[in-house]
Amino acid sequence: MATVTFKNDIVCTLAGTEINVGDTAPVTTVVNCDPMLQDETIGGEGKVQLVVAVPSLDTGVCDAETRRFNAEAASLEGVEVITVSMDLPFAAARWCGAAGIDNIKVCSDFRNKDFANNYGVLLADGPLAGIMARVIFVVGKDGKITYKQVVPEITEEPNYEEALAAATAAC
Incomplete structure (x- = not known):
C-alpha cells in the first residue's frame, strides 16, 4: 500500500x-x-476530468489549492475540474461562497467514501484517518487515468503546472 507523510514524520497508509x-x-x-446534494459522477467516458482530492477545505493548503484550481479552470477548455473532500456539502458550500469558487465543482465523499476507496486515496491510519490524501487524477475522454500525482507530504501543495499540463494534454 502507498503511504504519505503528515508533518514529515507521521506515515499514513x-x-x-x-x-x-x-x-x-x-x-x-x-x-x-452546488447544486446542493446533487450526485456528481467521477470517471466514465466522453469528457476530460481533472479530479483533485483534498483532506479538508478548512485548511490553509487545501484552501490555496482549491482557489488556484478554480482560477486556472477558467482557461482549461474542455476540462471538468472537480475537487473532492470529506467535508459536508453544507460546509463546502459556505466555504465556496466565501472564497468565490465558481469555475469548478466542489464535492463531498462523506456518504460512503466510495471515491476515496475506489481510487485508493483514503487515509487508513494516523491522526487524519478517515479523510483523503492530497492526490490529483486526470481522466481522459476514453475513461482511463492519464495522470496521477500523490503529494508525498500532505501539508504541501501539489505541482500545479504538471497537473494542468496533463489535463490540457488529455483534451
Missing part, C-alpha cells in the same frame, strides 16, 4: 484500490455542494 495511469477510472458518485 492509503487504503482502498490503488488506481494508476493506464487504469480505467472507476465510475463513482460523490455529492455536489
Whole structure:
C-alpha cells in the first residue's frame, strides 16, 4: 500500500484500490455542494476530468489549492475540474461562497467514501484517518487515468503546472 507523510514524520497508509495511469477510472458518485446534494459522477467516458482530492477545505493548503484550481479552470477548455473532500456539502458550500469558487465543482465523499476507496486515496491510519490524501487524477475522454500525482507530504501543495499540463494534454 502507498503511504504519505503528515508533518514529515507521521506515515499514513492509503487504503482502498490503488488506481494508476493506464487504469480505467472507476465510475463513482460523490455529492455536489452546488447544486446542493446533487450526485456528481467521477470517471466514465466522453469528457476530460481533472479530479483533485483534498483532506479538508478548512485548511490553509487545501484552501490555496482549491482557489488556484478554480482560477486556472477558467482557461482549461474542455476540462471538468472537480475537487473532492470529506467535508459536508453544507460546509463546502459556505466555504465556496466565501472564497468565490465558481469555475469548478466542489464535492463531498462523506456518504460512503466510495471515491476515496475506489481510487485508493483514503487515509487508513494516523491522526487524519478517515479523510483523503492530497492526490490529483486526470481522466481522459476514453475513461482511463492519464495522470496521477500523490503529494508525498500532505501539508504541501501539489505541482500545479504538471497537473494542468496533463489535463490540457488529455483534451
